[in-house]
Each structure stands twice: as structure tokens, then as C-alpha cells.
Amino acid sequence: xxxxxxxxxxxxxxxxxxxxxxxxxxxxxxYMYWYRQDPGHGLRLIHYSYGVKDTDKGEVSDGYSVSRxxxxxxxxxxxxxxxxxxxxxxxxxxxxxxxxNGYTFGSGTRLTVV
Amino acid sequence: QQPVQSPxxxxxxxxxxAVINCSSSKALYSVHWYRQKHGEAPVFLMILLKGxxxxxxxxxxxxxxxxxxxxxxxxxxxxxxxxxxxxxxxPRMDxxYKLIFGSGTRLLVRP
Numbered sequence: 544x545x546x547x548x549x550x551x552x553x554x555x556x557x558x559x560x561x562x563x564x565x566x567x568x569x570x571x572x573x574y575m576y577w578y579r580q581d582p583g584h585g586l587r588l589i590h591y592s593y594g595v596k597d598t599d600k601g602e603v604s605d606g607y608s609v610s611r612x613x614x615x616x617x618x619x620x621x622x623x624x625x626x627x628x629x630x631x632x633x634x635x636x637x638x639x640x641x642x643x644n645g646y647t648f649g650s651g652t653r654l655t656v657v
Numbered sequence: 658q659q660p661v662q663s664p665x666x667x668x669x670x671x672x673x674x675a676v677i678n679c680s681s682s683k684a685l686y687s688v689h690w691y692r693q694k695h696g697e698a699p700v701f702l703m704i705l706l707k708g709x710x711x712x713x714x715x716x717x718x719x720x721x722x723x724x725x726x727x728x729x730x731x732x733x734x735x736x737x738x739x740x741x742x743x744x745x746x747x748p749r750m751d752x753x754y755k756l757i758f759g760s761g762t763r764l765l766v767r768p
Binding site: 574584591633637644 | 659754756759
């Protein structure tokens, strides 16, 4: 009964193909985020959402797009996957009053682009 | 704008203490701390909201000094379960709810 789930957990894809990662929450949190995690870089923000159909770019958004048509789902799409997008992707959620509420992270998606 | 964490890695014996630091070149008004075990998701530990405030979680506590733009995480009498990577996160200047994370401090506690 995890409050946030990511799918798939692992994926291998070929360079140039589109890929969509899904984040699903059951907590009804307003804010949702996509981060990527690479050795030596920590967690870097790709895109975030502050409500249904309200999204904006993070620090490393090039090559990625997102959509949020429902409160519970936040999709991350790699339009044409490249090897530099091989990474572990984490979705996170938080409540308004973000400076007082911590993030809850999903279990991550390990993506390999070959 | 990314906060700087130090040290990058630390190895302890069970029962020893450790301090992890997080500093920023920008003004801070809050700092988050998370722990991530290998192969798992980061887990929220605590938020420091006020300058000089200290909070605790089990035998893990933290301080936040607004003037110095830094926070420190204190792990006392470390346990094997404390092993993992610790991240600090600070809000972006344009929004209080978007966090920028440091690159992490790897902590290994040995028996």
C-alpha cells in the first residue's frame, strides 16, 4: 500500500526511441517532482508539477517532457532517448507548505539507454 | 547554487560519532536532510526551519545556522543501520517547495 509507485522499475531501451516513465500517488499531494540521480551529482530536478496541468522545468530538463492530467499521475517522457539519459529516475511528492514538509520518494526507475 | 556537503565519505566503527556538513553560497531559510540506503529511495529525516534550531530523529540531530548559511547533521553512537548516503536539500530561491540537493555524503558504519 505504498503511497507512491513508479513504473517500470527497470527498463533497457535503444538510442533514439521514446520512453515514458510513470509515477502514481495515492496521497493526493499537490506537488510532484521528477529527479535523476547519477554518481557524483546527487539528485537533480528535471521537471515538477504544482497541480493538474501545471508543470515547469527544473535544472536538467533538456530532452524531457512531462504531463499531469490527473492529480495522481505524473508522466516523464524522454522524447528520443540518448546514452546520457542512462540514470536512476526518482519521482517525489510533497504537500503545500513545502518548506515545512519533506518529500516522499518513489522506489525509482533504473533506465539504461543502449 | 547546489549546496556543498562535506565530507564526501566517512567510515566509522559502531558506536562512534560523525558530523556531516551542508553549506550554501545563497541565503538559506530551511534545510532538509535525507538518508538513502543502497538501491533504495531517499527517506526524509528532518527539516530545519529556523536559524540555530536543532531537531532530532533517533540519535540523529541537526543544527541550522542561517548567518553562516550552513547546517550540520550529527550522528551519535552510530549503529550499523545508519550506513547509507546522506543528502541535504535546500529550497530554490524562486520557490520554497523545490529542493536542490547536495551531492551526498557516504557513511559506512562497521562492526
